Amino acid sequence: MGPLDRTRRTYIAGHRGLVGSAIWRRMERAGFDSLVGRSSAELDLRDRNAVFEFFAAERPEYVVLAAAKVGGILANNTYPVEFLSENLRIQTNVMDAALEVGVERLLFLGSSCIYPKHAAQPITEDSLLTGHLEPTNDAYAIAKIAGILGVQAVRRQHGLPWISAMPTNLYGPGDNFSPTGSHVLPALIRRYDEAVQSGADTVTNWGTGSPRREFLHVDDMADACLFLLDHYDGPDQVNVGTGRDVTIKEIAETIAAVTGFEGRTEWDTSKPDGTPQKLLDVTKLRKAGWEAQIGLREGLEATVRWYRENVDAVREAG
Ligand SMILES: NC(=O)C1=CN([C@@H]2O[C@H](COP(=O)(O)OP(=O)(O)OC[C@H]3O[C@@H](n4cnc5c(N)ncnc54)[C@H](OP(=O)(O)O)[C@@H]3O)[C@@H](O)[C@H]2O)C=CC1
Numbered sequence: 076m077g078p079l080d081r082t083r084r085t086y087i088a089g090h091r092g093l094v095g096s097a098i099w100r101r102m103e104r105a106g107f108d109s110l111v112g113r114s115s116a117e118l119d120l121r122d123r124n125a126v127f128e129f130f131a132a133e134r135p136e137y138v139v140l141a142a143a144k145v146g147g148i149l150a151n152n153t154y155p156v157e158f159l160s161e162n163l164r165i166q167t168n169v170m171d172a173a174l175e176v177g178v179e180r181l182l183f184l185g186s187s188c189i190y191p192k193h194a195a196q197p198i199t200e201d202s203l204l205t206g207h208l209e210p211t212n213d214a215y216a217i218a219k220i221a222g223i224l225g226v227q228a229v230r231r232q233h234g235l236p237w238i239s240a241m242p243t244n245l246y247g248p249g250d251n252f253s254p255t256g257s258h259v260l261p262a263l264i265r266r267y268d269e270a271v272q273s274g275a276d277t278v279t280n281w282g283t284g285s286p287r288r289e290f291l292h293v294d295d296m297a298d299a300c301l302f303l304l305d306h307y308d309g310p311d312q313v314n315v316g317t318g319r320d321v322t323i324k325e326i327a328e329t330i331a332a333v334t335g336f337e338g339r340t341e342w343d344t345s346k347p348d349g350t351p352q353k354l355l356d357v358t359k360l361r362k363a364g365w366e367a368q369i370g371l372r373e374g375l376e377a378t379v380r381w382y383r384e385n386v387d388a389v390r391e392a393g
């Protein structure tokens with residue numbers, strides 16, 4: 076099985092999201108000339124009949140499954156019903172319809188939160204299902220674990236070379252900057268930038284600031300996705316990260332510096348910390364020949380620039 080044929084019809088589910096839009100850009104650059112995308116308004120992937128009709132009409136041969144209900148710690152903790160139900164429906168509908176039309180290659184995207192809360196660090200792929208999950212995102216994690224099993228089941232029963240990748244925390248242009256719904260990085264970029272604009276002298280972030288997280292730029296993520304589709308075939312999910320983590324306090328200090336905030340940072344410990352540390356072991360991906368290229372400071376500077384250029388659209392989105 077060689078690299079993907081750039082002329083085949085390729086459906087990127089979630090092509091307007093942070094990850095899907097980066098994968099679209101990366102595949103376009105690689106010469107894919109038959110990319111297909113639908114917004115959620117055009118095709119609600121929770122609607123099983125609509126998904127089957129779409130696949131029957133478009134007949135994609137490759138699928139990247141980057142559509143999901145996604146959010147930060149507070150959204151996951153507040154809406155476990157939606158995070159479980161919507162993600163199960165989206166991924167089951169897409170995989171079932173893809174199987175029906177015989178999609179040859181499918182890449183399913185999970186998340187580093189599938190691993191046990193107290194997994195040994197860095198987290199290897201084989202620590203999956205060896206311990207209890209972090210309660211703030213267990214619903215989302217269970218849906219993602221079901222997706223990995225879905226891919227493995229198709230491989231076992233139908234022999235199709237579908238694969239799964241597990242990204243660490245991602246960031247970059249086109250992220251969700253909603254103050255209550257987003258992940259930490261876009262939340263902090265917006266908060267510090269707004270403080271600079273308004274002249275506020277204090278910024279308050281969530282939790283204690285002591286948890287450790289690993290951050291990967293979404294353009295690196297998109298590059299890794301194409302790399303895996305071209306070069307990887309196996310039933311086990313592959314971790315995608317940088318192999319380096321930082322504390323939330325450290326990332327806050329960096330964002331304060333990049334945005335030019337010179338005031339004080341406080342911590343609201345009534346908000347959850349979540350998993351104490353999430354650092355992926357990326358040995359498997361490195362051995363296959365892929366490594367992240369975009370440094371954290373460089374990626375943050377570019378994202379802050381993007382945010383400032385798009386601040387009106389970001390505010391309009393909520
Ligand atoms: N962001 C991160 O830090 C991480 C993300 N991931 C994974 O990467 C994948 C993409 O995440 P990300 O790009 O960040 O998320 P976004 O929220 O930016 O994008 C999600 C996309 O999914 C689409 N979508 C959501 N619900 C539906 C629906 N019912 N029908 C059709 N489309 C739908 C949205 O479409 P539309 O825009 O048209 O509404 C959107 O384009 C997910 O599987 C996520 O779990 C994994 C680890 C970390």
Ligand SMILES: C[C@H]1O[C@H](OP(=O)(O)OP(=O)(O)OC[C@H]2O[C@@H](n3cnc4c(=O)[nH]c(N)nc43)[C@H](O)[C@@H]2O)[C@@H](O)[C@@H](O)C1=O
Pocket residue numbers: 146147148149151186187188212215216243244245256257258259260262263280281282283286288323346347348349350353
């Ligand atoms: C990608 C991953 O994302 C989620 O898990 P998470 O890693 O905990 O994600 P997070 O980015 O929201 O928070 C990281 C840390 O940062 C702290 N923090 C400080 N201040 C803000 C803040 O203002 N917003 C947010 N969101 N967090 C903040 C916060 O308290 C926490 O300690 C899961 O939904 C999970 O499902 C998943 O897949």
